Amino acid sequence: MSRLDETFALVAIDSVSGNESAIASVVESALRQNPHLDVERIGDNVVARTTGLHRTRLLVAGHLDTVPGDPATSTNDGDRVTGLGACDMKGSLAVMLELARDQEPRPVEVTWVFYAREEIARAQSGLLEIGELRPDLLQADAAVLAEPTGGVVEAGCQGTLRVVVEMRGLRAHTARPFTGVNALHRLGELLSRVASYEPRVVEIDGVSYTEQLQAGAVEGGIAPNVVPDFARCTLNHRVAPDRSREEAMTWLVEFLGDVLDDGDNVDVADWAPSCPPALTNERLGALVALTGRPARAKVGWTDVATFRELGIAATNFGAGDPLLAHRSDEFVAAGELDQFAAVLREWLR
């Protein structure tokens, strides 16, 4: 089966976050056929390890889940696979499966990690689940996280802060709105303020991080003829590695400023910490050299931050254009899979 065919087969399996049982079984089954691998299933996560005696162990990890969408509308035209999760990150998973099954002798041990629930709140992460139940399986000297990076190393990652803003108003009849305060009209101010945000750019170790602020969800409304006294908005703030959660929150509340009233709430719903570049690590430096291109910053949050918490130097490197991730027209091309496979194969030598 070609890399595109393997990618297409993985895309066809619905694996929206929380629904990874089927794809985990397919991956587990494919890996268990290989006697040189020790395969463990932990919930909907699968870990496969070579068990030789080499001193160095390298780890390659990828998540099995996708954001919500329709896996049924995917296509494979022989040059590219288009469809939900093609780019983020089933193309890379297909290459990982291929190299995991490859029995060529290597001078290092390799751990392959396929994990669940990366695209939702971090507390539910399958990687954290493995880290809690079987931390021994994650031990390694360096790790590659195969998120889509366009075939270059994307170093570190930005933190991600999810905040829920609850705005108050005063209920009234929609025919006499002047007797109340419409919380949705106040929400309009909030959304317009967020839309006016100009990203802060931070340079760390020669790598440039661009922060972001986006509205992710809104809700509000009581009945067709009632001026609503409540509106809720979820914001997502991407935070460069030079700011902590507290510093990011302080900035955000200041930025929203007079849009907020005393009766409103601004609460942290989720925080995943940032990770500075780790390119001084010899193995990761070698990976950058193998790609033949300079490293750049990872602007999204990734589990390199989780590996950092586990004391393992990790970086992002995978097939597919990161700009296509989470878009309805995402795809991965055959050439991208080939380049990723060639560099990764060389790195594991």
Added chain:
Amino acid sequence: MSRLDETFALVAIDSVSGNESAIASVVESALRQNPHLDVERIGDNVVARTTGLHRTRLLVAGHLDTVPGDPATSTNDGDRVTGLGACDMKGSLAVMLELARDQEPRPVEVTWVFYAREEIARAQSGLLEIGELRPDLLQADAAVLAEPTGGVVEAGCQGTLRVVVEMRGLRAHTARPFTGVNALHRLGELLSRVASYEPRVVEIDGVSYTEQLQAGAVEGGIAPNVVPDFARCTLNHRVAPDRSREEAMTWLVEFLGDVLDDGDNVDVADWAPSCPPALTNERLGALVALTGRPARAKVGWTDVATFRELGIAATNFGAGDPLLAHRSDEFVAAGELDQFAAVLREWLR
């Protein structure tokens, strides 16, 4: 039982739109104890009629439902009843029940209508249900709709147009939002435009109507780290009696103007027509005189428009401050109930 006690007892019965079964049974039971009334229950609507031989028949109608809220937090301090539906319109219902049970001889026949589902989409109205199943029960020479009007006649009503706006964007990762278009940020523009609306005021037959435009509900959001490509907003436009549904829609689309894109939808979800003043009707003119104060416009939509469609001249007259309707702090005072009862009793003589 005093008028306040009767009001308090009705407020204590949860009757949010669609859940009027219990209160309809209480009303039906109270009316059936009176041999001078012919009582009919149609769904969750109750109609009670005197069946004498007088040539003139007057009709008094009120709705049993309330907007959503908590009926458990109501109070009766002896001067006023505070709580969900106290003002809109259980105070008036209490007076209607009292006068319906009153057996004093009158020179007219009277029809008392208690109906369900007034506070939601008009297609579900209990009054329309009676009109379809038993139009004979609604025949009358003039009608009073006992919506809260502060004890004066509020003539006619404005139309109400409910519109659903669906806005499109382009899905992206929240760490790289510049590759997409955030439909919620576009929603911010829409809400800000709506919040900037300045009401149009129209004078008809010496009565002044003030239009309104309000956002009633919003929704949107896919996943925490996805820039959403879709947002929905429900708008409520109150339309003076000089404009049709089509004229109102034309104005609205022009007002929203450049906030809308080609891919967006603007659809009518609900329309209830306006009703011009009907004060040239002798019986309704007499009612204005009995209140001792000049009539003013009803700015909200009411079922006087439904009576107009049935060919029955109707006007709004009831206890309670209309400015309190649909507010969480709504109340009705003993004096308001007394004035409403006195004028209505006199009108029925």
